[in-house]
Amino acid sequence: MTSPSAMSSSQSKPPVAIVCIGMAGSGKTTFMQRINAHLHQKHQEAPSQTAPPYVINLDPAVLSVPYESNIDIRDSVNYKEVMKQYNLGPNGGILTSLNLFSTKIDQVMGILEKRCKPGDPQAQQASEAAAGARQAPKPSNIIVDTPGQIEVFVWSASGSILLSAFASSFPTVLAYVIDTPRTTQNTSTFMSNMLYAISILYKTKLPMILVFNKTDVKPETEAVEWMRDFESFQAALREEEEREVEGGSTGYMGSLLNSMSLVLEEFYNCLSVVGVSSMTGDGIDKFFEAVEEKRTEFERDYQPELEKRRHEAEKLREGNKEANMAKMMKDMNVSSRAKGTGKYAAGGPPPREEPETVSEAESMEGDDDDDYRGGPDLAVPDDEESEGEQDAAGVDGDAGLQARYAQALRDGGSGVTGMRGVGENIRRTQK
Numbered sequence: 001m002t003s004p005s006a007m008s009s010s011q012s013k014p015p016v017a018i019v020c021i022g023m024a025g026s027g028k029t030t031f032m033q034r035i036n037a038h039l040h041q042k043h044q045e046a047p048s049q050t051a052p053p054y055v056i057n058l059d060p061a062v063l064s065v066p067y068e069s070n071i072d073i074r075d076s077v078n079y080k081e082v083m084k085q086y087n088l089g090p091n092g093g094i095l096t097s098l099n100l101f102s103t104k105i106d107q108v109m110g111i112l113e114k115r116c117k118p119g120d121p122q123a124q125q126a127s128e129a130a131a132g133a134r135q136a137p138k139p140s141n142i143i144v145d146t147p148g149q150i151e152v153f154v155w156s157a158s159g160s161i162l163l164s165a166f167a168s169s170f171p172t173v174l175a176y177v178i179d180t181p182r183t184t185q186n187t188s189t190f191m192s193n194m195l196y197a198i199s200i201l202y203k204t205k206l207p208m209i210l211v212f213n214k215t216d217v218k219p220e221t222e223a224v225e226w227m228r229d230f231e232s233f234q235a236a237l238r239e240e241e242e243r244e245v246e247g248g249s250t251g252y253m254g255s256l257l258n259s260m261s262l263v264l265e266e267f268y269n270c271l272s273v274v275g276v277s278s279m280t281g282d283g284i285d286k287f288f289e290a291v292e293e294k295r296t297e298f299e300r301d302y303q304p305e306l307e308k309r310r311h312e313a314e315k316l317r318e319g320n321k322e323a324n325m326a327k328m329m330k331d332m333n334v335s336s337r338a339k340g341t342g343k344y345a346a347g348g349p350p351p352r353e354e355p356e357t358v359s360e361a362e363s364m365e366g367d368d369d370d371d372y373r374g375g376p377d378l379a380v381p382d383d384e385e386s387e388g389e390q391d392a393a394g395v396d397g398d399a400g401l402q403a404r405y406a407q408a409l410r411d412g413g414s415g416v417t418g419m420r421g422v423g424e425n426i427r428r429t430q431k
């Protein structure tokens with residue numbers, strides 16, 4: 001039994017977000033169902049220590065899922081309607097549904113933080129003492145199912161937004177589910193799948209567990225051996241060449257695979273590998289041990305890197321803000337010229353010279369474009385500008401207006417994402 005101190009320390013840890021990705025048919029949904037059942041069972045065995053997992057379904061096209069989701073993309077977006085309205089095919093429909101859902105990421109994260117993040121232990125103890133009862137524990141895992149069209153999730157902007165939002169609040173781990181019998185059919189299929197895993201690892205920059213699924217059909221031992229010992233992979237390759245296995249590799253492909261097996265050794269070392277059967281439940285305990293290992297790795301290696309990237313993005317945003325402001329100030333100068341205020345107020349704009357040739361006319365049009373980009377929009381519209389305001393602008397001059405715009409820019413640019421700022425703006429204006 002877990003000691004109370006161990007329990008409280010595990011309670012103070014944030015839950016690990018496990019994002020299940022994998023090729024269509026690799027068994028993601030069955031795997032999700034299995035880990036969900038496993039965590040529910042843990043909760044039933046010790047209800048005061050663990051809570052059931054928080055379940056998120058991000059597959060908009062799935063007809064039914066064999067588990068209950070706390071957040072389901074299908075509640076927010078109607079995939080079929082999206083396809084119809086935007087005249088899209090199935091993949092475009094999934095991508096657009098994910099894009100639409102990702103615009104709500106701040107709400108999703110708000111819910112997740114409220115439901116899953118452990119509070120301050122001291123405040124919790126105080127409120128438990130005041131209520132005279134223990135608070136219900138928070139989930140130790142958030143589990144996320146993704147669309148079978150793996151590239152739609154991993155290579156899309158919305159996939160990146162969703163993953164980085166999870167990773168900014170919780171330790172986040174990718175469970176890359178692999179169909180073991182199919183992948184170990186021959187060395188080239190195996191290598192293709194491994195290369196895909198690498199590309200995802202480098203794209204997402206998140207810790208990854210390779211989950212060799214369907215071990216009830218074929219054990220993962222061969223795949224693990226190929227990963228851990230390149231000589232055994234090369235022996236399998238030679239054997240294929242001798243037998244000329246269908247789909248196997250001969251000639252230049254064989255030598256490419258041979259070299260790849262050496263190059264990939266480094267990559268394999270940074271992965272955790274487990275064999276599971278989502279059908280029978282075999283290997284699920286090992287999977288959760290790997291999740292805990294990856295949590296430590298996330299906190300040690302990935303979090304500082306994420307913080308660094310966030311800091312750099314923040315700096316870049318600040319830089320952009322400055323640049324935007326400089327541009328806006330330039331535009332305002334121009335717009336005040338256009339409105340007859342500012343330094344040209346007395347005499348009006350300088351007389352425009354008539355073009356004498358076509359190329360001169362074109363270059364003059366180009367000049368206009370440069371000068372007036374955004375100018376009229378940024379100037380206060382005539383119908384909104386009251387007499388008093390005009391006076392104030394006259395008193396403050398451009399400096400007063402510029403200060404107000406600068407303040408607005410400063411206020412508007414904060415928040416985790418641009419969207420949050422926009423959302424707040426909308427809410428404020430709709431009050």
Ligand SMILES: Nc1nc2c(ncn2[C@@H]2O[C@H](COP(=O)(O)OP(=O)(O)OP(=O)(O)O)[C@@H](O)[C@H]2O)c(=O)[nH]1
Nearest residue numbers: 023024025026027028029030148213214277278279
């Ligand atoms: N024998 C065996 N079959 C499995 C296992 N896991 C999944 N399957 C089967 O593999 C097929 C695909 O499983 P799904 O869970 O639907 O796979 P998926 O990756 O979610 O599929 P998409 O949603 O289309 O991407 C189903 O017929 C499952 O019954 C397993 O551990 N053992």
